[in-house]
Amino acid sequence: MGPEVLRNVSFHLAPGSFHFLTGPSGAGKTSLLQLLFLAQRPTRGLISIFGQDVATLPRHELPAIRRRIGVVFQDFRLLNHMTTYENVALPLRIRDAKKADYESNVIELLRWVGLGERLNAIPEVLSGGEKQRAAIARAVVGRPALLLADEPTGNVDPDLAQRLLRLFVELNKLGTTILIATHDFTLMEKFGAPRLVLEDGELEILS
Template identity: 60%
Template sequence: MTGAIARFDNVGLRYGTDREVLCDVSFSLFAGQFYFLTGASGAGKSSLLRMLYLAQRPSRGVISLFGTDAVSLPRDRLPGFRRRIGVVYQDYRLVPHLSAFDNVALPLRMAGMDERDVARPVADMLAWVGLADRMAARPASLSGGEQQRVAIARAVIGRPELLVADEPTGNVDSDMAVKLLRLFEALNRLGTTVVVATHDMNLLQRLPDSLIMRLDKGRMSDPTGALRYPPKRQTPLGAGL
């Protein structure tokens, strides 16, 4: 599958009467690709991601997602689209009264998976992110880095078509950052399109064949030359990991 699963055409975003946070942003995301979104603090990365996972509508322009006009999408269709998107939030957004296990299991249960089939994949995912011994812990008893790992496990447990991650390695050490990047890469190899917003230039070096989107004062630049058309090279990701 190599078609565009998301497309922004001349998208602008402003909050209230302030100047535009994003201005004339145009790009396409192609199925099965791995993207990094970079830019200085305040460049508009989080705002762009919010529109990508349907938490924010643009002030102007066209956004197409999975072949459908996402701007005019009726509210009753939003939940179905959002289930196709995994999101790693900067502020984690874990459910405070649920254990780590139940937070990660939430997408599977909402999708209607039989409870007998939930335990194994959730346990495996928590073990992968180094939390096999913290499954029963509630978010308040977890460190910031542990909460981040639970949030990542929850985002990828359902193998979404599109994974959007906002600074996913910001609260973990370098070894865990590499491990999490490998998790994203493994999901990408299964066909998920991945978009990771990050300030960490070391992550970009770990995946030299990834595609880079760069925001500067609300405008998009395309240093890889691959945001409007499918990349010509399909080099396997992560050869240097």
Template identity: 70%
Template sequence: MVRFENVGLRYGMGPEVLRDVTFGIPQHSFQFLTGPSGAGKTTLLRLLFLSLKPTRGLITMFDRDVASLGPDQVAALRRRIGIVFQDFRLLDHLTTYENVALPLRVQGMEEASYAAEVRELLGWVGLGEHMHVLPPVLSGGEKQRAAIARALISRPEILLADEPTGNVDPRLARRLLRLFVELHKTGTSVLIATHDIALMDQFDARRLVLQDGRLRIYE
């Protein structure tokens, strides 16, 4: 589904943040992306979400060379990718329900066609009683779960998550990871960026380890 070949990225004239990164995301795969703070995990996720372009190298996504895509084609590919940002990016003037439903509204879908699914998903992530609450009222963990639900509502082919358990306690972290595992079982490829080694040790999954801008893969 995704292939990076000798990808490098630098900001301006500075040193390369990523160097000679080569890896793939196969269909129906589950992987962790880890490494110390500042190693480039978020930068790699931004490349995967097509919000950054590499300085060099080749990125192929769904059999398309992303360097050759126009804005409309990039937008079409992004609709096949779900992403959970580290800072949530919920809209404070929309309720939890409205935030989760927003990707479907943007696609022009009628509420009658998705309302039941949004409610079911909010119940699945433990926010059924908070669907009509505005984000400023939610705790950090509740905001995290709302952001995860929003990323899942479009049934993405690939889900990217940047430190999705960073604002929750260990019990809830395990629950959220099991949610990602269940999503993976439905056919979605999942890539989770985390520094929580103890949490990763509870799951049998491939690890992509970033260190000083270079990537090592541990099966």
């Protein structure tokens, strides 16, 4: 077993709340997010998501929870053999949704994030900012109950960063719980949401 990355980390995200997660590099932000989007299981402790203890939940019950969580990965994790449109539609496709039912919504969302002209481009030809926006669109397309974003504005200019943040705020108003990991203090100041501050694997909550 490796070193303990997170300890004494206790917090509660109320439904429909908006939080930032911040802290220095290596503090454990990504590890905490990985635990929340079920890419890792905790070695000890309790993580309750939607009322279920995900540390002990059987494997076959995880997909149902994952479908209610939207994730924006720091490294985007777009599938290189698929177009931007296909990447964004992926969460709907794996739910057996009919293309006719979601096609116009996906295109509209892509236009909203400024990728209306890049529908058929594959990720390899997208810029960092475009990949970021495609990753955000994929995370929100399924109207998740919880949105987790790891540095979602790290590769975009300040104007676009604020525009993307507004998308998160709009989602939040519709009832989605938002947790955004970021180093961008300007953004955090501007939106004024509570901050979870991780340092040396321990957590403080600043309202």
